Amino acid sequence: AQSVTQLGSHVSVSEGALVLLRCNYSSSVPPYLFWYVQYPNQGLQLLLKYTTGATLVKGINGFEAEFKKSETSFHLTKPSAHMSDAAEYFCAVSSSGGYQKVTFGTGTKLQVIP
């Protein structure tokens, strides 16, 4: 069984401030972990992913996330928020085999305050 918990359905940060979006997962097998971003009226766009190897992964638009197995976490960070970062962010966990069952978190809406 696998599940994802995103802490905070809404997060507000000031422009230029650190962005931290939290994600904790559970998985009975080594997980693949993803962050997606969704802008209004659009589909989900892959930000970054962890499958194997280096636990600190860098993605598009200056975002990065660190896989911490001991904490079962995969938090998303960005050092300095831009107005264009305002969107909804989804954390997801999947298995590596079979049809690739992906379980999504319920999303965190990021508001960037000028």
Add this chain to the structure above:
Amino acid sequence: DAGITQSPRHKVTETGTPVTLRCHQTENHRYMYWYRQDPGHGLRLIHYSYGVKDTDKGEVSDGYSVSRSKTEDFLLTLESATSSQTSVYFCAFRGGEGADTQYFGPGTRLTVL
């Protein structure tokens, strides 16, 4: 552009009518998926396909059927639409290096009155 399109992008229909949503991909991917997105639920899998004429149910498949007669097309049908099926529907394919990532279409907003 992820090489995946959905049609229509918006649809309003009446309760009890049949509705078919189309997903089209251009890159010959084997696995395709249909999800629905509802506030507070994230994305939930309706059905998936692992090849032509090979499909299986996801976690919220009641009231939905799918078909895949060609690799590039994956159709989702609501046989008799209900108001509880008002949602945004996303199609995805599995691809990328290692075929370990799902890439999503732009979505179809369906309203059932």
